[in-house]
Amino acid sequence: MSKSALFDKGLQIRKDVVGEDYVQRAFDKAGEFGRDFQELVTEYCWGASWGRDALSRRDRSLLNIVILGTLGRNEELALHLRGALRNGVTSDEIRDALIQLAIYAGVPAGVESFRIAQDVLENPESQPTAHSKGQKP
Structure with missing residues (x-):
């Protein structure tokens, strides 16, 4: 697959998962300096x-939730929790994924991830901001 074909495919998936408005804001805020990074x-x-193709978007969302929560990447976690809901992940599945995270990554990571997930589940339509130049979603 050519570079432009991968970019086009990625752009569509990115918009589907995190929302078209978020992606547009990320590119707009990146400016000249961060544009290459957003394209990457x-x-x-x-x-x-x-x-x-081997993993579904739903499966990738669950993986991202646990990875981002483990790493303490809280803004990214909130973004991908919203994406997980778009990808059909249920609140019960999110809860079980976060319990798994707490067992293997530690209770403090689980506590913070549950706090963020509860906020997202209570406000699923609120949009993250992509406020930093070059910030990657």
């Missing part, structure tokens, strides 16, 4: 990774 994220993370 779109092509590499979303096209070359999320664009693969």
